[in-house]
Amino acid sequence: MNLPDLIAGLTECYLCSLAWIGIAALATYLLWNTVFGEGIPVLTVEVTEAEAQDVIKGKAYEPNSKAASNKEIPCYDPGNMQLLGHLPAMTASEVRARVERARVAAKSWKGSSFKQRKLLLKTILRYIIDHQETICRVSARDSGKPMLDAAFGEVLVTCEKISWLVKEGERHLRPEKRSAGSMLFYKSARVEYHPVGVVGAIVPWNYPFHNVFNPLTAAVFAGNSIVIKVSEHATWSSLYYGRIISAALEATGAPKDLVQIVTGYAEAGNALVTSGLGKLIFVGSTGVGRKVMQAAAQTLTPVVLELGGKDPVIVCDDADMKQVIPVAMRGAFMSCGQNCAGAERFIVQSRVYGEFVKQVTEVTQRLRQGHALGGSIVDCGAMCMPGAAEQVHALVTDAVSKGAKVLAGGKVASGAHGGQFYAPTVLVDVTLNMRIWSEEVFGPVLVVVKFETDDEAVELTNDCPFGLGSNVFCRNRRRANAIASRLEAGMTAINDFTTYMCQSLPFGGVKESGFDRFAGVEGLRGLCIPKSVTEDRWPWLMRTDMPPIIQYPVGDGAFSFTCGLVTMFYAPSWRGSLRGVATLLSALMTGSKKPAKKQQ
């Protein structure tokens, strides 16, 4: 590197760091002010040794012992297969009993003030900020993700969500004025957002903390109670998270049954879907999403389906590689690729393809993988679900058999502590006939394909059954936006990966990624009944009175009168409106005759 380059690099690095420090200081100040402005209770929550310590010594998990009973869920650390304990697999009637308790709690909570709801959320936020490390450790233990990934995916996004709800949520749930239209100009119209009652949430295992607190915070802020069915593959952590929630409810005087956590298998999930909820948020695979929708039809329960994804990252030839590579790596390998909005397809323009592949391969080969709590820092953790590493490998093997090349990783591993791992993998020369092109991987595989023209990049992106997130890296803003607007996806990040940190935005997909939205204004309002209300604007001056000609029994000219009314209000020109007035007056003058009263 020559001297001018070095100086430019250092300046850029220095300015960049300064900007980030400035932004971080401002954010901390704002967050501090918002959170600690008032007397917010400090929670005391019991923490067990397994929750507090890195290294724990206990029994090893034996997969075959699971068959002993379907009444219990065996919980283990996927990074070292250490048994953590057994939790109850609730029956359908136990789940329904939880829903009934939540229903009672919802009745009193719906009358709560926004001040009370904010206090509850701020109390939770305060606890999270003070106990980030324990929360991350518990998530790492249960899901196998490294501490840093937990800090990003569990803590950071949850804090952003709560902060957004506290700052902006009330504004979006206050009655909203609407126009009353042409004919009802003398009315005021509004939409009121009333709680739906009991919200149900069925969530997956990939972010055990965020998947609980994400639906919870929005549901209670909207005045509902919530019953959350956690995944059978990340059940253990719900004990600790449940204690945080109970402590927060008690400290803020909220009903103790406002939040219920349900542990169990599909039977418990199905019982929740059919228990008469106000709304169900299902987050999981497309296959189970279909079953959930079918079951919800029985009780006409409205559902939000947040399903699988296969997010593309389009890298144009003018993209800044210094920015793209680190962001791409995190998009692909964060939480070992077990993200719904994970970077599953890198679509890279031919001019920068070679450089992109070289750089991502170099970094991937340097990644350290292992037990998240094994004593040394790791970049990639374990696969949470049993058998997941083998499923990922089957997709890689299929691709290789059809001509793809593995440049890094590409194998199942057990790690130093005997956990479930799949090595971070780079796969190139992928073609559209390979399973990995269209099936969700949900694992650490960075798939790269080449494109020549923007049309081709769009076609490749849209050639997919899923449509959750999408991402475009391109320095030319006009070109980036032109590409972005053509992508079939629920979300697009331009020169970044995922829109999720903007919690004012709705989150959700199209096609097999599901429908409806959680998060953002739309998601928050989606947990409410939007009730339309009209009333007279000037009741002392004007109200809706039926003109005698159209009162029952109607007059001879009733139809002509109504036609005149329609023409008067909706004719496209003032001449037309005048014609309408004339028709209306003529009907009034000549056609008010009504049938005579019947003789008794």
Ligand SMILES: NC(=O)c1ccc[n+]([C@@H]2O[C@H](COP(=O)([O-])OP(=O)(O)OC[C@H]3O[C@@H](n4cnc5c(N)ncnc54)[C@H](O)[C@@H]3O)[C@@H](O)[C@H]2O)c1
């Ligand atoms: N779009 C999103 O926001 C989002 C977020 C995270 C994960 N996901 C998706 O989740 C999937 C991975 O999670 P998973 O393996 O836990 O998904 P999954 O569909 O197997 O399970 C999700 C939840 O559904 C429950 N369940 C299973 N069968 C059921 C039934 N018949 N009725 C009711 N509930 C039932 C499970 O117990 C679990 O709690 C991936 O496809 C991923 O893309 C989507």
